[in-house]
Amino acid sequence: MRIAHSSELVNIRAAAGSSADYASIKDEIETGRALLVEYQHCYCVLRIDSDGLCVVCAQGKNLRTIAPYIVRLAKRLRTHSIVFHTQSRALSRLLSRYNFQYEMTDTSGYFVYRMVINYGQ
Numbered sequence: 001m002r003i004a005h006s007s008e009l010v011n012i013r014a015a016a017g018s019s020a021d022y023a024s025i026k027d028e029i030e031t032g033r034a035l036l037v038e039y040q041h042c043y044c045v046l047r048i049d050s051d052g053l054c055v056v057c058a059q060g061k062n063l064r065t066i067a068p069y070i071v072r073l074a075k076r077l078r079t080h081s082i083v084f085h086t087q088s089r090a091l092s093r094l095l096s097r098y099n100f101q102y103e104m105t106d107t108s109g110y111f112v113y114r115m116v117i118n119y120g121q
Helices: 007-017 019-030 063-076 089-097
Strands: 033-040 042-048 052-059 080-084 101-105 110-118
Touching: 007 019, 007 033, 007 042, 007 052, 019 042, 019 052, 033 063, 042 063, 052 063, 063 080, 063 089, 080 089
Parallel strands: 052 080
Antiparallel strands: 033 042, 042 052, 080 110, 101 110
């Protein structure tokens, strides 16, 4: 997994949602509050929040291959959990097959999933 340049942000445009959400994500990356990362053509925007490592958005065919690296990063950062927000029902089904548990649907209609980090493993 590598930190991608902000010029590669176009690779998450569809996953970002609205133009306003895309602009907000772009601002977070440009100001250093979030990182754009890439692994095998899968792009993710990651941010540290008070409740853990937040996957702001992800786009690409290899989400399954980048996932272990995101978990390792969360453990290295000693976060309590990984939080994922999505409006995609297909991605919701994929996340529920792993250790992500549905938490709620936020006021914007995003499904919120959380994986609690187990440091015993």
